[in-house]
Amino acid sequence: MEKMENIAHSSRAFLKAIRYPMHLSRFISQSRRIFGVFIGLPLLVHASDVYVAPTGSDAAQGRQEQPVATLRRAQELVRELRRERPSEPVTVWVAGGDYLQGTPLVLGPEDSGTADAPVVWRAREGETPRLLGARKLALKDFRPVVDEATRARLAPEAAANVVEVDVQALGLTRLGPYPDVFTDTGGILSLFTAEQRLPLARFPNRGFMTIRKIQFNAGGPTTRQWEGAVWHLLEDHPTGGIFEYRDEFSAKHAVWAKQLERGVWVKGYWRIPWQNEAIRVSAIDPEKRLLTLAKPIPGGIGNKYTRPEGNGRESYWVMNLLEEVDQPGEWCLDFVNRKIYLWPPAPLTETDIFVADTLEPVVKLDAASHITLCGLLVTVNAGPGIVVREGARNLIAGCTVRLVDEYGVRLEGGKNHTVRSSELTKLGSGGVFLAGGDITTTPRTPAGHLVTNNHIHHFSELQRVYTPGVNVGFTGGGNGGNHTCVGMTVSHNLIHDTPHAGVLLGSYDNVIEFNEIFRFATVSNDMGGIYSYDRYKQFGNHVLRFNYIHSSDDGDAIYFDHDHPDMTVFGNVVHLKSKGKRGTSFLYKIGYQAEFPQSINCRNNIAIESNFGYEFVSAKPSEARIENNVVVQCPTPFTWSDVASGKKRKTEPYPSGALAVYDADPGFVNLAGGDLRLRPDAKVFKDLPGFEPIPFEKIGLFVDEYRPKLPDPDRIDRAGKYVQHDALDGYQILDRK
Numbered sequence: 080m081e082k083m084e085n086i087a088h089s090s091r092a093f094l095k096a097i098r099y100p101m102h103l104s105r106f107i108s109q110s111r112r113i114f115g116v117f118i119g120l121p122l123l124v125h126a127s128d129v130y131v132a133p134t135g136s137d138a139a140q141g142r143q144e145q146p147v148a149t150l151r152r153a154q155e156l157v158r159e160l161r162r163e164r165p166s167e168p169v170t171v172w173v174a175g176g177d178y179l180q181g182t183p184l185v186l187g188p189e190d191s192g193t194a195d196a197p198v199v200w201r202a203r204e205g206e207t208p209r210l211l212g213a214r215k216l217a218l219k220d221f222r223p224v225v226d227e228a229t230r231a232r233l234a235p236e237a238a239a240n241v242v243e244v245d246v247q248a249l250g251l252t253r254l255g256p257y258p259d260v261f262t263d264t265g266g267i268l269s270l271f272t273a274e275q276r277l278p279l280a281r282f283p284n285r286g287f288m289t290i291r292k293i294q295f296n297a298g299g300p301t302t303r304q305w306e307g308a309v310w311h312l313l314e315d316h317p318t319g320g321i322f323e324y325r326d327e328f329s330a331k332h333a334v335w336a337k338q339l340e341r342g343v344w345v346k347g348y349w350r351i352p353w354q355n356e357a358i359r360v361s362a363i364d365p366e367k368r369l370l371t372l373a374k375p376i377p378g379g380i381g382n383k384y385t386r387p388e389g390n391g392r393e394s395y396w397v398m399n400l401l402e403e404v405d406q407p408g409e410w411c412l413d414f415v416n417r418k419i420y421l422w423p424p425a426p427l428t429e430t431d432i433f434v435a436d437t438l439e440p441v442v443k444l445d446a447a448s449h450i451t452l453c454g455l456l457v458t459v460n461a462g463p464g465i466v467v468r469e470g471a472r473n474l475i476a477g478c479t480v481r482l483v484d485e486y487g488v489r490l491e492g493g494k495n496h497t498v499r500s501s502e503l504t505k506l507g508s509g510g511v512f513l514a515g516g517d518i519t520t521t522p523r524t525p526a527g528h529l530v531t532n533n534h535i536h537h538f539s540e541l542q543r544v545y546t547p548g549v550n551v552g553f554t555g556g557g558n559g560g561n562h563t564c565v566g567m568t569v570s571h572n573l574i575h576d577t578p579h580a581g582v583l584l585g586s587y588d589n590v591i592e593f594n595e596i597f598r599f600a601t602v603s604n605d606m607g608g609i610y611s612y613d614r615y616k617q618f619g620n621h622v623l624r625f626n627y628i629h630s631s632d633d634g635d636a637i638y639f640d641h642d643h644p645d646m647t648v649f650g651n652v653v654h655l656k657s658k659g660k661r662g663t664s665f666l667y668k669i670g671y672q673a674e675f676p677q678s679i680n681c682r683n684n685i686a687i688e689s690n691f692g693y694e695f696v697s698a699k700p701s702e703a704r705i706e707n708n709v710v711v712q713c714p715t716p717f718t719w720s721d722v723a724s725g726k727k728r729k730t731e732p733y734p735s736g737a738l739a740v741y742d743a744d745p746g747f748v749n750l751a752g753g754d755l756r757l758r759p760d761a762k763v764f765k766d767l768p769g770f771e772p773i774p775f776e777k778i779g780l781f782v783d784e785y786r787p788k789l790p791d792p793d794r795i796d797r798a799g800k801y802v803q804h805d806a807l808d809g810y811q812i813l814d815r816k
Contacts, residue, residue: 127160127164127167127168127169127170128142128143128169128170128171128172129141129147129153129156129157129160129169129170129171129172130142130143130145130146130147130171130172130174131146131147131148131149131150131152131153131171131172131173131174132146132147132148132173132174132176133148133174133176133177133178134146134148134174134176135147135148135174136148137149137152141153141156143172146174149178150171150173150178150180150184150200150210151184153171153173154184154186154190157169157171157190157198158189158190161189161190161192161198165193165196166193166195166196167196168192168195168196168197168198168199169192169196169198169199170198170199170200170201171198171199171200171201172201172202172203173200173201173202173203173206173208173455174203174206174208175202175203175206175207175208175209176208176209177209177211178208178209178210178211179211179213179214179215180210180211180212180441180442181214182437182439183212183439183440183441183442183443184210184441184442184443185443185445186442186443186444186445186447186450187444187445187446187447188446188447188448188470190447190450191447191448191449191450191470192448192449192450193448193449194449194472196449197449197450197451198449198450198451199450199451199453200450200451200452200453200455201451201453201454202453202454202455207454207456208454208455208456209273209456209458210441210442210455210456210457210458211433211441211458211459211460212435212437212439212440212441212457212458212459212460212461212462212464212483213269213271213433213434213435213436213459213460213461214433214434214436215431215432215433216244216249216431216432216433216434218427218428220244220245220249221242221243221244221421221423221427221432222242222243222244222245223242223243224238224241224242224243224420229243229401229416229420232338232401232402233401233402233404233420234402234403234404234405236405237404237405237422240407240422240423241404241420241421241422242420242421242422242423242427243418243419243420243421244418244419244421244434245417245418246268246412246417246418246419246434247417247418249434251268251434251436252436253266253267253268253436253437253438253461254267254268254412254414254417255267255342255412255414256342256414257342257344257357257359257399257414259358259359259373259374260356260357260358260359260373260374260376261356261357262355262356262357262542262544263508263541263542264461264484264507264541264542265344265357266438267412268412268434268435268436268461269434269435269461269484269507270410270419270421270432270433270434270435271432271433271434271435271458271459271482272424272425272430272431272432272433273431273433273458273459275408275424275482275505276482276484276505276507276540277408277409277410277421277424277432278408278409278410279398279399279409279410279411280398280399280400280401280403280404280405280409280410280411281396281397281398281399281403282331282396282397282400282403283396284405284406285805286805287347287348287394287395287396287805287807288324288325288328288394288395288396289325289391289392289393289394289395290322290323290324290325290380290389290391290392290393290395291322291323291324291325291326291368291391292322292323292388292389292391293320293321293322293323293380293381293387293388293389293393294321294322294323294369295318295320295321296320296379296380296381296386296387297316297318297319297320297321297372297375297376297379297380298320298375298376298377298378298379298380299350299377299378299379299381299383299386300386301386301387302386302387303384303385303386316375318361318362318371318372318373318374318375319358319361319371319372319373319374319375319376319380320349320371320372320375320376320379320380320381321369321370321371321372322369322370322380322381322389322393323367323368323369323370324368324369324370325368326368329365329368331397332363332365332368332370333363333365334402335360335363335397335400335402336363336365338400338402339360339361339362339363341413341414341415342359342414342415343359343360343363343397343400344357344358344359344360344397344398344399345357345358345360345370345372345395345396345397345398346358346395346396346398347393347394347395347396348393348394348395348603348807349376349379349380349381349393349395350378350379350380350381350382350383350393351378351382351383351605352544352602352603352604352605352606352807353544353545353579353603353605353606354376354377354378354544355543355544355603356376357398358372358373358374358376359372359373359374360372360373361373380393381393392808394807394808399411399412401413401420404420404421404422405422406422407422407423407424407425408422408423408424409421409422410422419434433459435459435460435461435462435484436461437460437461437462438461438462438485439462440460440462440463440464440465440466440489441457441458441460441462441463441464441465441483442455442457442464442465442466443465443466443467443468444465444466444467444468444470444473445468445469445470446468446469446470446493447467447470447473448470448471448472448473448493449471449472449473450470450473450474451473451474451475451476452465452473452474452475452476452478453474453476453477453478453785454476454477454478454785455478455479456478456479456480456481457478457479457480457481457483458479458480458481458482458483459482459483460482460483460484460485461483461484461485462483462484462485463483463485463486463487463488463489463508464480464481464483464485464486464487464488464503465478465480465487465488465489466488466489466491467488467489467490467491467493467496468491468492468493469491469492469493470493470494470496471493471494471495471496472494472495472496472497473493473496473497474496474497474499475488475496475497475498475499475501476497476498476499476500476501476785477499477500477501477785477786478501478502479501479502479503479504480501480502480503480504480506481502481503481504481505481506482505482506483506483507484506484507484508484541485506485507485508486506486508486509486510486511486512486546486550487503487506487509487510487511487535487538488501488503488510488511488512489511489512489514490511490512490513490514490515490526490528491512491514491515492514492515492526493515493526493528494515494526494527495526495527495528495529496526496528496529497528497529497530497531498511498528498529498530498531498533499529499530499531499532499533499783499785500531500532500533500783500785500786501533501534501785502533502534502535503533503534503535503536503538504534504535504536504537504538505537505538505540506537506538506539506540507538507539507540507541507542508538508539508541508542508546509538509539509546509547509548509549509550510533510535510538510547510548510549510574511530511533511535511548511549511550512550513526513528513530513549513550513551513552513564513567513569514526514552514562514563514564515528515563515564515565515567516563516564516565516566516567516586516587516588517563517565518563518565518586518587523565523566523587523588524565524566525565525566525567525588526564526565526566526567527566527567527568528567528568529567529568529570530549530567530568530569530570530572531568531569531570531571531572532570532571532572532780532781532783532785532786533572533573534572534573534780534790535548535549535572535573535574535575536548536573536574536575536576536577536795537576537577538576538577539577539578539579539580543578543579543602543603544578544579544580544603545579545580545583546579546580547577547579547580547581547582547583547610548572548574548577548580548581548582548596549569549572549574549582549583550582550583551564551567551569551582551583551584551585551586551589551591552564552565552567552583552584552585552586552587552589552618553583553584553585553610553611553612553613554585555583560585560613560614560617561585561586561613561617561618562585562586563586564585564586564587564589565586565587565588565589566587566588566589567589567590568589568590568592569582569589569590569591569592569594570590570591570592570593570594571592571593571594571777571778571779571780571781572594572595572779572780573594573595573779573780573790573795574594574595574596574597574599575595575596575597575598575599575795576598576601576802577598577599577600577601578600578601578602578603579599579600579602579603579606580599580600580606580607580610581596581599581607581608581609581610581628582594582596582608582609582610583610583611584609584610584611584621585611585613585618586617586618587618587619587620587621588620588621589621589622590621590622590624591609591621591622591623591624591626592622592623592624592625592626593624593625593626593777593778593779594626594627594778594779595626595627595628595629595778595779595780596608596609596626596627596628596629597628597629597630597631597797598630598631598799598802599631599634600631600632600633600634600635601631601632601802601806602805602806602807603807604633604634604659604661604807605635605661606634606635606638607634607635607636607637607638607640607666608626608628608631608634608635608636608637608638608653609623609626609628609636609637609638610635610638610640611638611639611640611641611643612640612641613641613642614641614642614670614671615642615644615670615671615672615674615675615677616675618642618644619642619643619644619645619646620644620645620646621645621646621647622646622647622649623637623646623647623648623649623651624647624648624649624650624651625649625650625651625773625774625777625778626651626652626778627651627652627653627654627755627775627778627779628651628652628653628654628655628664629652629653629654629655629656629753630654630655630656630797630799631655631656631657631662632656632657632658632659632662632806633657633658633659633660633661633662633806634655634661634662635655635661635662635663635664635666636651636653636655636663636664636665636666636686636689637651637653637664637665637666638663638666639666639667639668639670640666640668641668641670641671642670642671642672642675642677643667643668643670643677643679644675644677645680646679646680647680648665648680648681648682648684649680649681649682649683649684650682650683650684650771650773650774651665651684651685652684652685652687652755652773652775652778653665653684653685653686653687653689654687654688654689654753654755655687655688655689655690656688656689657688657689657690660690661690662689662690662691663689663690663691663692663693663694664684664686664687664689664691664692664693664713665681665684665686665692665693665694665708666691666694667679667681667694667695667696667697668696669696669720669722669727672696672697672698672722673698673722673725673726676697676698676699676722677697677698677699678697678699678700678702678703678704679695679697679703679704679705680703680704680705681693681695681703681704681705681708682704682705682706682707682708682736683706683707683708683770683771683773684708684709685708685709685710685711685755685773686708686709686710686711686713686716687711687712687713687750687755688711688712688713689713690713690714690715691713691714691715691718692708692710692713692715692716692717692740693705693708693710693716693717693718694717694718694720695717695718695719695720695733696720696721696722696727697720697721697722697733698721698722700719700721700730700733701733703733703734703735704735705733705734705735705736705738706734706735706736706737706738706769707736707737707738707767707769707770707771708734708738708739709738709739709740709741709745709763709767709770710738710739710740710741711741711743711744711745712741712742712743713740716740717732717738717740719731719732719733721733736769737766737767737769738767739763739766739767739770741762745757745761745762745763745766746758746760746761746762746763746764747761753797754775755775756773756775756776757772757773757775
């Protein structure tokens with residue numbers, strides 16, 4: 080009987096579909112489940128679908144049995160379908176395999192869908208389409224190194240292994256030289272395999288050299304009285320800083336001195352851990368062991384607190400020299416010969432080598448709307464992975480972006496774009512960059528972008544500072560500042576393994592919630608899992624709630640490094656397990672409170688095993704809402720300061736309600752195992768009757784249609800069993816005001 084009713088219903092649906100074509104695709108989908116496949120049905124089933132596969136042909140019709148070969152031909156077919164049937168959704172089914180873009184796939188207004196009829200670019204089930212922003216080098220492009228002068232520069236162990244590629248003959252354009260000073264990749268091309276970014280030659284291969292003594296700062300104060308000093312750049316000076324290098328590196332520097340005409344660059348943390356410039360070397364004196372930098376940098380060189388001579392632990396390395404191609408996978412670009420010299424990571428007959436030569440994204444949605452990218456792998460590019468500019472309600476879901484040298488995804492303007500359930504990893508810069516909204520309207524106009532349920536890890540591999548997992552309106556650098564970024568939500572993301580920042584925060588009206596952030600500040604300290612540095616009159620009104628921030632040797636968790644106007648900090652759990660001299664769970668600084676007094680709203684949070692629990696500075700202590708906060712095993716639970724006569728001063732506590740400090744576990748389900756739910760009988764609830772249970776089990780990633788299962792815990796490695804990093808030594812931050 081049920082089968083007969085289904086057949087009768089389908090008959091009525093078929094008549095309706097004939098009269099009203101918009102119902103046809105729905106009828107076909109239902110009919111397949113009931114009757115199986117009718118004769119001729121494939122032409123009907125795929126009326127609003129386009130199929131693309133690397134094995135297809137652009138002369139084909141784009142049907143399942145006749146896929147087109149390129150994404151650009153699929154784009155043309157989508158436009159035809161949208162013109163013919165604008166009220167029907169369109170799906171582009173992308174088969175597994177490689178799509179070498181060369182130039183970006185740009186989707187604009189004519190490629191857009193609508194709310195009821197979106198355009199979806201989706202991976203075929205069980206397949207992985209790879210969209211590559213690079214070109215694959217052919218075996219014939221690699222030649223042995225025969226020039227004797229070049230071979231003489233190679234390390235003995237490299238001479239039999241290094242090959243060369245004439246990149247100018249291949250028509251590549253990003254061939255240098257580097258600028259005199261830069262903080263990113265310096266604008267040259269990049270090399271990849273399908274699985275890794277090939278490392279640019281450097282010395283040392285891991286870690287850093289350290290300066291023996293500064294001879295000339297070339298900017299900044301020249302006394303130890305750094306507070307109130309005039310910070311300047313000696314732009315009219317003929318050189319940058321000058322320093323004495325160590326005896327153990329004398330032989331290396333003598334070798335590099337012979338290549339100054341070809342160009343030698345060193346990169347370093349020259350004065351503090353939040354600056355990391357690469358600078359051309361103008362002179363090396365092997366007898367005096369002096370190295371002269373070509374240009375000054377802001378603040379000059381030498382540890383900020385031990386001027387003028389520095390502290391002898393300023394860290395640097397040399398980069399992109401043929402002499403330092405000394406292990407498989409390393410390479411350099413010779414700016415004079417216009418050649419790449421590569422020690423292949425594996426036999427060239429067994430591995431593909433890709434060269435990325437453009438700063439354009441792999442995929443760009445430019446003023447497009449209602450487009451979904453689903454299940455795609457975007458990879459190997461010298462620019463960003465995906466850029467969404469303007470438009471409305473675009474969705475990036477279940478995608479993977481890896482091995483790009485800039486941000487994985489950039490959402491620049493527009494309204495209500497979403498990055499959901501994706502993985503962003505092995506990034507040269509940050510994970511997701513957010514911008515948009517309007518601060519000039521009353522009330523402010525939100526952009527409404529959402530970054531949720533994403534796994535963002537192992538990033539900032541090239542640009543080492545101020546490139547976070549998610550950038551929510553932070554311009555970056557020691558001068559603070561922001562870009563317009565209003566009304567964003569960053570939720571349920573898993574962010575880990577970065578040399579610097581987890582989330583950077585600026586602008587207005589953003590919500591950061593239910594995120595797990597760990598192993599941040601692995602190289603540079605004076606940074607937060609969630610961090611802001613900005614001025615009172617240009618940012619504020621953010622909500623930070625229900626975030627779990629943990630496992631950072633020398634990082635701070637929620638860190639307001641300047642002003643903190645109208646911030647709501649509620650229900651966050653911090654377990655830093657601090658090992659260095661820093662390590663504050665909740666850190667507030669004075670900022671401009673002498674001129675613009677600010678209060679504090681910090682409630683219902685938990686700080687565990689951090690050097691400092693809560694450090695408060697408020698010019699309006701009587702208006703503070705500080706209550707129901709918990710401290711567990713923190714050597715310094717609370718510090719309290721107010722602002723008087725324009726300066727910070729220690730003061731008596733000013734909580735608005737009860738607080739609790741414990742030397743032992745107050746009732747977690749499993750503190751050692753990282754399950755920080757509080758048991759119903761936890762002592763906290765007795766000591767703080769107003770404490771609200773924190774939904775710890777809801778923090779982090781979740782399963783949805785785009786993320787069918789959670790990542791393997793062993794791969795995430797919360798315990799740090801497989802972690803290696805090069806932490807800086809000797810950069811103790813003294814300006815904790």
